[in-house]
Amino acid sequence: MRSRQAARKRRGLWGRPLSAPERRAEAPAKTAVYGAAAPPDRLAARYRLGRTPVQVGGRSWSMLGPADPDSLIDAIQPNDDDRLPYWAQLWPAGQVLAEAVLTTDALAGQRVLELGCGLGLTAAAALVAGAELLAVDCEPDALAFAAYNVQALAGVSLVTKLGNWRGPDPGAWLEPPYDIVLAADVLYERRDVEPLAALVPQLLAPGGWLWLAEPRREAGGRFVALLREAGWDDVVQSVPFAGLGQRLVVDLHRLTPPG
Ligand SMILES: C[S@@+](CC[C@H](N)C(=O)[O-])C[C@H]1O[C@@H](n2cnc3c(N)ncnc32)[C@H](O)[C@@H]1O
Numbered sequence: 528m529r530s531r532q533a534a535r536k537r538r539g540l541w542g543r544p545l546s547a548p549e550r551r552a553e554a555p556a557k558t559a560v561y562g563a564a565a566p567p568d569r570l571a572a573r574y575r576l577g578r579t580p581v582q583v584g585g586r587s588w589s590m591l592g593p594a595d596p597d598s599l600i601d602a603i604q605p606n607d608d609d610r611l612p613y614w615a616q617l618w619p620a621g622q623v624l625a626e627a628v629l630t631t632d633a634l635a636g637q638r639v640l641e642l643g644c645g646l647g648l649t650a651a652a653a654l655v656a657g658a659e660l661l662a663v664d665c666e667p668d669a670l671a672f673a674a675y676n677v678q679a680l681a682g683v684s685l686v687t688k689l690g691n692w693r694g695p696d697p698g699a700w701l702e703p704p705y706d707i708v709l710a711a712d713v714l715y716e717r718r719d720v721e722p723l724a725a726l727v728p729q730l731l732a733p734g735g736w737l738w739l740a741e742p743r744r745e746a747g748g749r750f751v752a753l754l755r756e757a758g759w760d761d762v763v764q765s766v767p768f769a770g771l772g773q774r775l776v777v778d779l780h781r782l783t784p785p786g
Pocket residue numbers: 613614615616617618619620621622642643644645646648649663664665666669690691692693710711712713719
């Protein structure tokens with residue numbers, strides 16, 4: 528476990544950990560109790576389930592997920608880097624993006640795509656905000672948890688697509704164009720930078736936006752630099768974040784292509 532956490536630190540996946548007093552000051556951490564609605568049997572059979580409380584857009588939400596994401600990381604094969612289960616927990620960038628989505632009317636009635644939805648926090652926020660949403664992830668269980676959380680929180684069914692944007696012709700199966708593309712903490716691997724920089728322009732309708740929540744990872748910086756070099760306009764809001772066991776700054780980029 529320690530070496531995994533050290534590896535994740537090296538990969539830049541964590542911000543500064545909270546001190547013990549800061550952790551105590553936070554909302555209660557994940558517990559292994561269920562809410563009123565039953566999760567799908569398949570998920571309950573595969574995982575010990577837990578809930579993470581989040582405060583977002585003035586709402587108190589509770590997100591269902593695996594109770595111990597670190598144990599999933601420990602369980603994978605050493606060389607199976609493609610299947611690192613980062614979907615299985617909430618990330619600060621996702622919470623910052625959900626907050627931004629819930630505190631604007633920019634998404635109402637818009638065709639919106641979320642890349643890498645994980646457990647569905649940003650997706651639930653987008654649907655509450657009135658978006659017509661497609662949520663994408665490469666992990667089937669991420670989409671199953673996201674669908675459950677969205678139904679519980681937003682009271683609607685989540686439309687999902689299972690796929691890998693590094694695979695062949697993602698611009699086709701993602702069914703563009705979109706008014707807004709949302710993405711929170713999806714650029715932690717260098718190998719995603721060029722594929723996503725090539726893909727995102729294909730996804731947006733004229734006048735469209737990419738809202739990218741980025742916790743200042745190296746790969747994220749390279750991606751944003753590539754778009755800026757290509758003439759994209761970038762309005763950045765830097766949001767200090769403390770929660771989910773971390774303290775860091777998330778940059779919320781609102782990027783628009785040239786012309
Ligand atoms: C760090 S997690 C962030 C999850 C969520 N956006 C959040 O902020 O809580 C990255 C997510 O992107 C998904 N993902 C990573 N690479 C992907 C790829 N190449 N194609 C599709 N999904 C991918 C992962 O499965 C995971 O759910």
